[in-house]
Amino acid sequence: MPLVIGLTGGIASGKSTVANLFAEQFGIDIVDADIVARQVVEKGTPGLAAIRDHFGAAVLNPDATLNRAALRERIFSNENEKMWLNNLLHPLIREKMTQDLRQVHSPYALLVVPLLVENQLQSMADRILVVDVDQATQIQRTMARDEVSEQQVRAILASQASREQRLACADDVIKNDAKNQKLLPQITELHQKYLAISRTNL
Structure with missing residues (x-):
């Protein structure tokens, strides 16, 4: 590392x-948390599957990508849902950042x-x-x-x-x-x- x-x-x-x-x-080389945060919920990722299972298909776009506006609406006024999402995403983001850092030249x-x-x-x-x-x-x-x-x-x-x-x-x-x-x-x-x-x- x-x-x-x-x-x-x-x-x-x-x-x-x-x-x-x-x-x-x-x-x-740069590892950017904002980019990683988008990557862990891309189409076909376990992160996106967990979000869909929890919030339902309404948070997906017709092409099965994440509808960020719909998700934001769900968590905006609901502290528990926001916490659930953070608990899901933070470890995924951390793990991906660590993997990316190992690839640095x-x-x-x-x-x-x-x-x-x-x-x-x-x-x-x-x-x-x-x-x-x-x-x-x-x-x-x-x-x-x-x-x-x-x-x-x-x-x-x-x-x-x-x-x-x-x-x-x-x-x-x-x-x-x-x-x-x-x-x-x-x-x-x-x-x-x-x-x-x-x-x-x-």
Whole structure:
């Protein structure tokens, strides 16, 4: 298993931008929890079969793929159903992420998990890298990107770990506040650091 860097950050912090720069500039392999979460409920998977058995065929599209809107409706106002779904999906996602990390060919891997702190997945990574941004910037970026109200963004922020909680778990931090924050120098420095650590881990 390679050195695993757990990359996390709040909404609109720039996690994807940072991960893509590591991949594009240095050829680092990425395992993305959001992608894995979709893969474990693809057509023909045990995950999707369990969801269909529990919620019924109404949560499927005509082509037998998952109807995410219908599923969201089922769990939205029902805490027990939401818990059932999380109890099903979290172990499947974790197992698939572990499998994917074993396939990595780069000297270290980025494990991108937006809710790393919230779901207490720190143990899956050797180091935690937090993309840090102030709340005002998060609100501004999310409103512009998702065309949602400030109230909605604040509700999302309230449901996530606080900036302080995230930073308390961080081994490394990338600052991404300013509009034209220079990300590449920060990423280059960390890349050199991770290469050095991965060599000592051999």
